[in-house]
Amino acid sequence: MTSKTTLKFMLAAGALSVGLSHGALAQGTVKIGSVLSVTGPSSFLGEPEDKTLRLYVDKINAAGGVAGKKIELVIYDDGGDANKARTFATRLIEDDEVIAMVGGTTTGSTMAMIPVFEEAQVPFISLAGAIEVIDPVRKFVFKTPHTDKMACEKIFEDLKKRNLTKIGMISGTDGFGASMRAQCVKVAPNYGMQILIDESYGPRDSDMTAQLTKIKNTAGVQAVVNPGFGQGPAIVTRNYAQLGMTATPFYQSHGVASKSFIDLAGPAAEGVRLPAAALLVGDKLPESDPQKKVVTEYKQAYESATKQPVSTFGGHAYDGLFILVEAMKRANSTDPQKIRDEIEKTKGFVGTGGIVNMSATDHLGLDLSAFRMLEIKGGDWNLAQSGS
Template sequence: MPDLDQLNRRAIGCLLGVSVFGLAICGPTYAAETIKIGSVLSITGPASFLGDPEDKTLKLYVDKINAAGGVAGRKIELVVYDDGGDANKARTFATRLVEDDKVTAIVGGSTTGTTMAMIPVFEEAKVPFISLAGAIEVVDPVRKYVFKTPHTDKMACEKIFENLKLRAFTRIAMISGTDGFGTSMRAQCLKVAGNYGIQIVADETYGPRDNDMTAQLTKIKNTAGVQAVVNPGFGQGPAIVTRNYAQLGMSATPLYESHGVASKSFIELAGAAADGVRLPAAALLVGDKLPDADPQKKVVVDYKQAYEASAKQPVSTFGGHAYDGLFILVDAMKRASSADSDKVRDEIEKTKGFVGTGGIVTMSPTDHLGLDLLAFRMLEIKGGGWTLIQPGS
């Protein structure tokens, strides 16, 4: 793929009617000047609470970037496909982005399942892919062309267990979704629990189409010595768990959810039962509560205001993941002075000190996420809103 300077010279050659780099025919100048960025998102379907804000965010900020002159004078052309949460469709669209649309890079992949289906396509084509999915398996093991922006499920387990340890809770139960994210996070929690002195004394699961988890929660309720419950999962499942939890009179036992529910829609679905639930999440949800000296405050407050004014709906961390992915990519293209996929990939990997909605990102050849546990904030839902738990509580 030609770099930005080559494309500029080619466009000038077309305007003068001369051959450049052996090209006898020039296409439309505008098409030659655009940089194509692809995206496959779950805009509709069961994961639309992820894909819809991601889609809205990408379109909002691509328009802003183009209005400000684009990338080194070149406009971004955003190509978006909706997989509806279907991994097979995601893979088909991934192939289309590579073979037909010939994109420079991809920001997308709303779920772990759709992301994992697309990875082989982008790896084989050597096109950088910044995923918006949560599971650690997206970037562990590290793949040359695959990156991601959300905190991992392993980090969520560690942040939750940190808080459990502070509260002297050592005996917990888990109830996990069997979707890709829930399965992965459950495995990560089981793996790291011992590092925090946590004993898992009950371990239940539920399917993505289950609409009542009373039976599983009753088993947990009847298990002796359970001090807290952790629910790895995303989508409607955790909201059902939370409602059933309250219905069974279990609210005196602390309930922890994952960052997979970090949106206002979870609170709305769970209703009053959500009060008291704790979860690790990005600073975005509590931007107005951050101290002015926090380096993320301006980024998250500005994004929240811009998104809510445009989308007419509450901000979520999921749209924030798309914001981070887009600007990590744009910054990399600017540093590379190129739209060449390999050069852009190399610059993404060199990302250092990028202040995003999810944290401060510093990547390396062995770390294609670039976040640590400090990027997570522990939140508690109170009165239908987010509150920031102070360190040590």
């Protein structure tokens, strides 16, 4: 009896999912897929990415589409779960038959999805931070955000200019924080940096005064670096001020590059430095800056459509989408292989994250100049005066 019930149920479930799968591609449209962490612990990254993709695909379609074809955007929410992301990746390839993918909010879900796209030979532009996404280079995998290694280098460069070489670190134990911490430890010797103390906190911790007290009581620490994202760095920054440590220069990472960080950390954020894309300081860029036009337009469009402050995370999705669209135009084709070849030839693409010059050995195409060193002053981002 029970088995029959099961069978009926399974068949019904099967039939239901068959019914939900779409029919053949409509004439004159191409499908672009995306798997994002719109919910879950990384939703503050995934949500602006989701909104950006939807906003700009609508804009592109309203303007006539790409090479005469409208874009149909298929977005799935992995909830921050890499296994789920992997399933949705298979769904995009096998069921939706997308020609390319812009997505993968976290490094964890990106890494889980890479085998699917490599095997299907469909281009995948990732929005995740860690360097392992593009190093070693995989034929079909690209990414738009600066790597965590670059963030460490940018911070250490700035520290070196200020003649500070003995640092303390406090990192989140989430994927972003742990990966950036590892990169920082690795490149520190290249810049003559000495890490005197290396602390960490859980991604959901609500009080980091214990770790910071240890750093405070470590003799010789000249600056503190906090790789992390989410609400953690905001709490670290508040605790930093609470413990009266603000005389020691404090560096955040590009993981906090949205206005909400300043808002959450409040006055404690004053004087904090971080490497981030030009997008955050669009209005303060000189007119001659090549990125000025792109970043102010994106900021304006995003903020008026969503009523939320712009973040570099949404900017990465913007860059990914337009690198893809430009490549599709150049290839004048919907063949994934041809699109891939054109993505790799991207040169001089001006995005929110920097000027992108890709090659067969570089699937990111950004150098350290794409990062600006910012300092929070008067509750706003400012370009830091180097060497001060």
